[in-house]
Structure formats: C-alpha cells, structure tokens
Amino acid sequence: MGFAPSKRRRGSRQHVSTELPIIPFINLFMCIVPLLLVAASFQKVSILSLFLPTVEEASISVPSPGSDMRDFTLAVVVSTTELSLRKDDKVLLRSSILGGNKMDLPALAAKLAEVKAASSWKRDIILMVDGAVLYDTIIQVMDAVRGEGAQELFPDVSLADRVVEVR
C-alpha cells in the first residue's frame, strides 16, 4: 500500500490554468499603438480669423432695442510701452507695458466686459498696433479681447496700424 500514490497528491498535480490568454491582447495592442502614433498630433494648431469689415457689412450691425443704440468705435491701442482702450475719442483704460511683455490683460478684459455689458450687440473691435510690437503680443491681446469660452467679448477683431498722435 505504501507504494501506491495517494489520491490527494494526484489531485494537486492537475493544473487548471486560471491566467488570461494575454498574447492576443498584446498582438492587438501592437497593431493599435503604431496606428494611433501615426494619427496623433501632439501640438494642435488652430486658427484665429481676422475680421475685415466691408462696405456692406459696415451698415448691417443693427443694435438690439433697449441697449445703447448708438454705434461707436472701440479700439485697443498697443505700442511697445503702452496698452490703452479707447471708445471713440475717450480713453477708458491706459496701462504701461513693463519689461516688454508684461501686460495687464486681466484689467483690459475686465474693462471690456463692462463695455460689453452696456452694449451687448457690439461685436467688432479694432486693434491698433505699433510696427515694433511682436506677433506674439498681438495674439495675447487678441485673446483677451475675444474673451474666453462662454464669456464672449468682441470676437470680430480687425488689425490696424497705430496712428502716432501729434501733440
């Protein structure tokens, strides 16, 4: 009887594989990963449309009743040293640009939000830029002027040359 292997030992030797078949998964991933790598774009490019008012469009902007009906020209003047917001001939905000690139854009956005609240039909704004101002700075100001997400300020941005004031 001592030579006969016990039933218990024989049972433990039977291996039931509980592992998942991983190799097919890996095969699948090996196909998906290169496919996605080819189609991935890590730095997304988007565009900012410029607004060019035409003669026909200039007369279309109809103010809604109940708001400030009179149309006005809103302009942000950007030079290398100063950033100012003008409504017709009146200067609403004036801030100096420190160290070339440090602009007080939140203050500009806050002031623009005030103007927008008073006349919500207004969509266009002119950016009057000095020749020496860098493209990067223009885009930053355009972002502030357009507003972000739900709080849309003035999305129709036109670019113009800054007229040097003669005093």
Add this chain to the structure above:
Amino acid sequence: MATGHFPSQRGSRKRKKPLEGGLILTSLLDVFVLLVFFLLKSYSAEGVILTLPNDLVLPASTSLTAPRVAVQVMLTEAFLQVDGVGLDVDLRAVETGNEMLIPPLLDHLKALASQYQAIAEQNQTVTFTGDLILAGDRNIPFRLLKKILYTAGQAGFINQSLAVYQKGG
C-alpha cells in the same frame, strides 16, 4: 530511524514549485493600455493640415477653431513661403522700407487666385472664397506682418486667418 518522520530527499524535491520560464506579460500589458489611452487622447481624425518648418514657432492662443484647407503663407524673419514654395524676398528690406506691397508675393498670390478662380468657373461645386492662413513666427514684428496681410488682401485673399498653437493642447 523511522523513515516516516523525515521526508526523503526525493519527496521534498518533488514538492518544490516548478520554476516558471515565461515572460511577465502583465506589466507589459499595463504599459500598452496606458499608451493606447494617451494616444487616443491626442488622436486627430482630420490629420495635419498645416505642416510647419522646424524654425517656425507659432504663438499660443486660446482659440479652438480648427484650420481649414486654404492657401498657406509661412513667415519667419528669414524666409517667406507660399504653399511650400519659397519666395525670393529680402524680408529685412521689406521690413524697413516704406512700401506696403511686396511684389513677388503679390504676383505669386495673384497667380494662385486666378488658378482657383479658373477651377471655380469650370466646377460649380467649387467657389473661390479667398481663404488664407498666415503661419507667422512669434517673433516677427507687426510692421512686417501688416505688409504680408495687405499684399494678400490686394491679391484677392480677403478671408485671412492667423495660425496659432492651441494653449494646453
């Protein structure tokens, strides 16, 4: 010596766990799953419309508008390209000069515009909208930028857009 108290050498060797020779694939699978999710996040179905040269760094913006198919003008301080074709323009002289028009750019864009208009005449489904995307380096000054935009406008490309990098994208 009673053999029952001391397990034989043979018996103990049999009870030892057999050495596994396979690779550990679970961790590899984890890596793949993470990689797939990361790549799915940055997946873009429309492909790359703008292919930028290495030395052109666009400014970053919060704009989310996707670029459309249009005539592409690439501008840095060193070169000017229209749809991948380099133009022989002395940008330093253009920047400092008083002339608003850039003649080589104007001629090239006018030729492109007339080409598109000819196609639009032949094919009713195509219309010439005057779309133009300007991909300018972040360090170019406005006095150069405005001359490019002005020249493009004079050539009939009035639907102008500026290419930017998406912030946080």
